[in-house]
Amino acid sequence: MKNTLALLFLLVFTSFAHNLHADDSFFSGIEAYRDRDYQLAIYFFTQAAKSGDGEAQFLLGKIYSDGLGVNIDNIRSLMWFTIAGRNNIRVAERYGTRLKIKMSKNDIEFAINQANDWINLNFR
Numbered sequence: 001m002k003n004t005l006a007l008l009f010l011l012v013f014t015s016f017a018h019n020l021h022a023d024d025s026f027f028s029g030i031e032a033y034r035d036r037d038y039q040l041a042i043y044f045f046t047q048a049a050k051s052g053d054g055e056a057q058f059l060l061g062k063i064y065s066d067g068l069g070v071n072i073d074n075i076r077s078l079m080w081f082t083i084a085g086r087n088n089i090r091v092a093e094r095y096g097t098r099l100k101i102k103m104s105k106n107d108i109e110f111a112i113n114q115a116n117d118w119i120n121l122n123f124r
Contacts, residue, residue, distance in 0.1 A: 023048065026056050033059070038069025049080075050122050054087030061092060065099060074103050078111035083118060 029044030042063060048056035061080030064073045078099050084092035100108050 023051055025051070026053050029056060029059070033063075036069075038063060042069070049083070052087065052123070054084045054089040054092070057084035057087060058089045058092040058095075061095060065095065074099055075107055075111045075114065078103065078108065079114040079118065082112055082115035086115075086119065 025044045025047035029041045029048060032038070032040035032044060042060065045053075045056040045060050045063075049060060057080050061077045061084060062068075064070060064077035064080065066072070078096055081092040081096035081099065085096055103111075
């Protein structure tokens with residue numbers, strides 16, 4: 001009975017999770033991230049981000065803010081946090097607010113313009 005409930009939960013959760021993410025790119029990105037293959041994670045998360053996946057957009061921001069497999073890039077990180085925030089990922093908004101404290105006014109403006117350009121290119 002316990003195994004049946006666990007299997008049922010797994011099936012329901014997997015079905016629910018797949019409905020949240022437009023394609024398998026997000027899950028491939030998670031797998032690459034867990035394997036610490038950050039370049040591959042960036043590739044898959046970018047594909048998912050282009051499909052409107054806010055969680056992938058947030059994770060791209062985290063990768064660039066933490067310098068995982070790339071140099072720390074606050075501008076690119078804020079760009080992704082801004083995009084994810086506009087996609088209703090509230091934690092991205094908080095990360096973006098904290099990141100702005102470390103950035104110059106010009107860099108913040110540039111990052112937000114980059115986010116606007118990316119959104120216009122991919123969603124309009």
